[in-house]
């Protein structure tokens with residue numbers, strides 16, 4: 229086990245905005261009672277990291293600047309504080325149900341992070357760090373939203389922007405539960421790829437949703453999909469609503485086209501289609517710590533087995549965080565960017 233240095237490399241944000249990122253040095257903290265010092269080895273770059281850095285994500289509210297971004301990661305136990313239970317040992321590879329300092333600006337885009345022992349879960353030996361670091365933010369909503377929609381076996385669900393890391397996990401997870409997912413994407417070349425990834429069918433969602441409505445109607449005998457999951461927002465929920473059954477629900481869990489939704493009153497007033505949100509933070513926080521660890525342990529096992537396949541990765545040095553955040557917006561980006569070091 230390498231000795232713990234006094235200082236560490238950290239990505240620092242002097243104010244909100246990608247242009248305000250620098251690479252600096254910070255002291256390595258010491259674990260207090262019930263805490264564990266984790267040497268972070270891998271961190272994915274997620275849309276929520278972009279939203280954090282530009283100052284529009286409620287899960288990232290630094291108390292002051294400079295702040296360190298980064299909402300998830302994988303690493304190994306570097307030191308144990310007093311009064312820890314003995315469940316973990318130095319050198320053990322771990323992920324967390326939450327990195328408690330991250331919301332206040334002490335995130336995972338530095339080399340050493342303090343975690344509450346009760347939040348840490350061991351990583352299976354044969355799951356690499358690049359995969360394990362993606363265990364929280366995308367897979368947990370897959371499980372949570374399946375639960376929220378309570379889709380019966382054999383029913384059809386619509387999933388927009390399904391080529392995302394989260395979408396590909398959902399396609400596999402839902403198909404093994406007998407749920408037929410009609411996936412949408414914005415590029416024709418992705419249609420076949422989504423079917424290979426587990427979609428029952430896939431269509432391009434363009435200026436209108438005619439192809440989607442026709443396909444879902446055909447599959448459901450005109451009744452409509454059980455529900456829909458959308459991460460685009462803007463005009464998308466209103467566009468896909470005619471393909472959802474009367475009384476069905478559209479869950480909006482992302483805002484890839486901006487913060488507003490143009491909803492159609494006719495869909496809720498005359499057809500009873502409901503629009504609701506899903507955010508993993510309160511969903512997970514509502515469970516006791518032991519149950520949260522069980523959810524994450526199950527996710528790690530499902531990542532190993534391929535039920536929740538981790539996205540392939542584009543590994544870059546931690547120091548290139550600013551460029552990685554800019555590249556996150558590239559259309560057709562084929563891999564999840566992971567920051568190492």
Ligand SMILES: NC(=O)c1ccc[n+]([C@@H]2O[C@H](COP(=O)([O-])OP(=O)(O)OC[C@H]3O[C@@H](n4cnc5c(N)ncnc54)[C@H](OP(=O)(O)O)[C@@H]3O)[C@@H](O)[C@H]2O)c1
Pocket residue numbers: 274275276365366369389390391392393394395414415459460481482483484485506507508509558559560561564
């Ligand atoms: N609510 C929650 O708790 C929660 C948790 C995790 C993630 N999320 C959300 O889930 C979504 C997916 O996250 P991820 O990490 O899986 O993302 P990702 O791998 O970076 O994929 C993003 C996907 O969105 C598509 N996309 C981007 N902008 C779009 C637009 N304006 N119109 C249509 N499609 C667009 C991209 O399509 P191309 O392939 O064509 O570029 C890509 O397939 C994000 O919105 C994220 O914020 C929410």
